[in-house]
Structures are given as C-alpha cells and as structure tokens.
Amino acid sequence: MTLTAPHLDPMIRAWQMRIEDVTGEQDPDADERTRSRMLSDRLFAEFGEIPSPAERITHVIASGAGDLRIDEYRPAGAVGELPAYLVLHGGAFRLGDLDELINVAFCSNRAVDAGYAVFCPEYALAPARPHPAASIDAQAALAWMIDHSADLAIDAQRIVVGGVSAGGALAASLCLWARDNGLDVSGQLLEVPVVDISDDAPWLPEYGELNGLPSVSDLRAGYASEQEAETPAVSPLRGDLHDLPTTHVMTAEFDPLRAGGEAFAERLIAAGNRVTATRHLGALHGTQALLKGYRGARLWHREVVAVLRDFAERDAQA
Template sequence: MKRLLPVLTVGACLMTTPLAAEPIVPTPVEAQAVAFMQQDEAWFIAHLKGPREVSEGHALDPRLQYVLENVTRPAATPAVKAQMRAVYASEAGRKATRAALDRYWATRTAPVEGVLASDRTLPTRSGDMPVRIFVPAALQGVKSAPVLVYYHGGGFMFGSLNAFDPSLRALARDLKMIVVAPGYRLAPEHPYPAAHQDAEDAWKWVAAHAAEFGGDVKRLSLGGDSAGGTLALSVALKQKKATVRPTGLLLYYPGVDRMNSYPSMTELGSGYGLDADSLDYLAAQVYPAGSTPPAEDASPMQADLKGLPATVVVTAGFDPLKDSQRAFADKLSGAGVAVKRLHYPSLIHAFLQTTAYVPDAQKAQTESATLFGQTRK
C-alpha cells in the first residue's frame, strides 16, 4: 500500500492528501483456489468426508463443510494450535501470520467494482491512525451523504484495512452510504483499552469532520463484524448523551457477552472456525491480567441498552456465538430499541470473508446491507 503523503495539522483536524487505496490482488494460485471453491455445490456434497452437518434443523453450506473438514479442523489440533501460538509470540511471527491471514481473507471475499477507496490519517489520543474511506459511485460528488463508521473484525488481534477492503467496498455499494473504516491498534502489542480508545476517537473525528468528505453529520451510523461489532457497541453506549449520536447500528455476528455460557458454544465451540479455547486465548492477549474493562467495552449484554439507536443484528447458524447474539437482540427489544435480527442458518462466523465462493454468504451480505441502507436515507 502506498505511504501517505506528509500531513498538516490544523487545530483538531489532521488534514491529509487522500491516496487511492490499493487492494490485495490475488496471485494465480490464490485465484485458482477460489475458482476451485466456486464449483457447483453438488461436487462438494459428493466429496464430504462425513454426512451433512446440521444445527437447529438446518444444514451447513457444503462448501463451508468441505473447508472445515479439509483445512480448518486439521489445523485446529492442540499440537498445531500450540505451535501457531508459539510462532505468534514473536514480533516476526505475528507479522507473518497477520500478512497470511490478510491475504486469505481478502482473496476469499468477492471483489467489487464501482467504489472509490482512499487512505487518510486521523488524530487520536495516542497518535495518528490510518483510515480508509469508501464512496460508492452513486455518491461520488454528493455533498451530504449518510455515513457508516465500521470496525473490522479479527478478535482484536488480527485483520487490517487491506484484509477487509473487499467486504468494505461491498458494504458501501449495497448500503449506498459512505463507509469510514479505522485501522485501529491490535493486541498483544496494544492491549485493552487501545482498540476501544481508537474506535471512539475515530467516531468523534467523523462526527466533527464528516462534511469534509461529503458526509452528513445528521446521518452517522456505527457498524462492525465480530470484535468490530463489540467496538461499535462500545462506542454507541458511550455516545448516548453526546451531542452527535449514531442513528443506527449494523452488527455482524458481534461479540456481546464474555460473562455467560450459552448452548451454542457447547454445540459449536469446536471445529467451526471459532473454538472456545481460541476465544480464551484471544481474551488473555487482549485483556491483560488485572484489567477490569466495564461491561460496555467487554460484554455489552451486561450494559444498560436503553437509548441505543435502531439496530440490525446479523447472525449465522453455525456460529458458536449465535445464542448470545439472539439473547442480545431480545434484550435490545426489551429495552425499547428497534431491532431486526437477520439469521442465515447455513453460514459460519466471519462469513463476510467467504463471499467469493459461498452464494448464501453473498446473499446475506447484500440483503443485510441493503436493508440497513434503506433505513438510513
């Protein structure tokens, strides 16, 4: 990715010359792997190692089951996990692991045309932070467009603007909104509260400077997937009495409750890409011993949800977090929040990074973003 040009600080606003973002381009091998996964589902059904897997009466997408059987589960044995965590303990290991994951996620997400993406920086309490702004073709040149501040997922330890670039372009296109994506700091180099502070600082910057990139300060929303959904909720809960408050929340399979156990974690907490022991490992890296994050930061389920804006919660049938997300949507409703839960029973956690080869994932992304965008006009 090109480096940003020198910046000029003016008051509280960090002015930069925006540069066109350069998304990850698949190598021939990566393109071939995606093409293989785009075969008709009948081929995958015929080549599964076991019977179709079912949860709550619905079958897992056969392409996803094939990947779980042949890629995910063989790499999730205790020995392999221990080896990977040992590698990740070093700076070089983290750099290599993150780079590999960035490429994997980006190249497994459907590419998108017609969205202009530019890189800038913005000031935070801890220094400058990269931000990528996505403007769909229909809004280029518009002076007052709705804006979604969106935080990528990755367990607070993985992910980047490059990794999530294709899915962010898709969101901007289908939402018909400007999408602003902060490149917040990651653990373990930057444990709690680094990401949460960056997330809030990004929101406040957008609220103060939306007009500078064509945004309408009266139509600002928050969103995120997985850990990014947790960040979006954290920011929203802290803005309930602010002058500028989010008008909506778009949450894809968010982390909402670290305090309680749910049946879906027992059923799906091993072998579906988000294992219970991996969540424990992530938590230990993100929240160091002795840290006591408030409910709004770590377990939004335990916070006072009254006063939150209209919310769309998107869940997946083979996500071990689905029961907590269902309970969270119910609690939102009970708190008087207008909430819509969209459930896609054939999918897994992080399905936004499978849209290049899973038709149901592409449908879920398009439907959910289109619905949310229609309510933000």
C-alpha cells in the same frame, strides 16, 4: 479438523478443507498476525470477490497516544453528501488490518452497493495495546467524522456504526459511549458480534472447534482482564441498553457467538429499542466472506445493503 455441524453447504466444506491445507503450508516460525493475514488473503483469493471497486481514500487523525489511520471508501463518481458507515473490522481483538483483502472487500462492496461513504479505522490491537486502546480509537473516529462531516461530504445525521465479530463488540460499546456523550448515531449494524467475553457469557461450545473459536477466555486473552470483561465497555451485553439507535443484528447458525448476539437483540428489545435480527441457517462465523460461490454469503451481503439503505432512507425522511 472434524466437522460436527450438520447440513454444511459444499462450498463451506471446501473452504474448511482449504483452511487446513493453507495452514499446513505456513511458516511455523511466523508470528500469529503474519500467519493469519496470509491465510485470510489466500482464502479470499479463492472464495471472495470485489465486483465493483470503490474509490479508496486514506485519512490520518490523532487518537490517544498516536496517529490513527482511517480508510474511506466511496462509490466512484459519487457527488454530494452521502450517508456514512463507520465499521470496525473483526479479528478476535488481536488480528486484522485495513489492507487485508476481506476487509477491503467488505468496505468496497458495501460502499458501492449501498451508496455510502464507508470508514474503517485501523484500531489498536492486543496484546501490544489492550483495552481500552481500541475503544479510544473507535471513539476518536466517530467524533472526527461528526466534527468534519462537511469536509468529508457526509451527512452527520445519517452515521451508522457497525462491526464484525470483535468489531461488533467495539461498535456496540461505541454506541453506548455515543449515547452517554450526546453524539448522534442513526443506526447500529452488528454482524456475528462478540457482545460478552466474561466467564458467564452466552456461548455455544459445540460449535467452537468448527469455527476456530475454542472459548470465551481465548477471545479475552491479551485484550482484557476478567474484571474488565464484566464491564459494558468490553462486554456491551452487560450494559444499560436503553435509548440506543435502531439496531440490526445478524448471527450465524453454527457459530458459538450466536447465543450472545441473539441475547443482545432480546435485551435491546426489552429495553425499548427498535431492533431486527436474523439468524442465517447453515452459516458459520466467517462464511459471509465466501461471495464467489456460496449463496448464503451473497444473501448476507444483500441483507447488509438493504439494512444500510433502510437506515439512510428512514433518516432522510425523518
């Protein structure tokens, strides 16, 4: 792989080299999900960490055509009602699961450091279950959290919705759905989000190869048709963005998706919403996971925690 972006931190360079090494060791006959999970977990063992594990509880609820697993993370020993964070994991709409170490780390670290109950649903993946299955699962998870807030010991007035990468698309579309169906969401936190997978999507092709994201059509493959990609349910950048919750958008400098994330923040502001956004210089699409040795990842995590705390404190004072 040729690194085309300038000023890459030595830890990022080491991570990129390990991606090549581990990929070369994989079984070529294994399916894409198996290979992706093996690569992700091997890299996490070297570059990630979970400093303060949270208590983990598994729930199963009804959604669409079947059961939906949702893992909840709470700070150990937490007593009383907590603010809640519904987070949709990344994986290009076709990869990722709740036991992947990077997802466990994200949820656990944020629950402990921000003082939240964090809920992560194992939403439907393409191509076996294309759009709208994942969105239906996300909607079921949010409705369940609101309806069962007392049993879950969470504050129904302080539920934040968020997502990483493809999960950001699902989160942003979920907020549109919640607004249109009268459900309260107190905040929206989008990290390196996919906000448009249509042919006209904002995209920085010069960073595609560097991040393993060759094109918008690759993200769309197996998940949604070209026609579906032009709808807000798939590409929230194309929706009516009025009357949405306070939003924070985080993008990475050397990420082809940066253009869409920043365009989304600008359109939210133009529509009259309360919005903040940050561009992390020197970062790639997945470098927020490199907590063990990359300062940029530690700063990313601290920003997420600060935003979640701000959401909770602002709503508690409202």
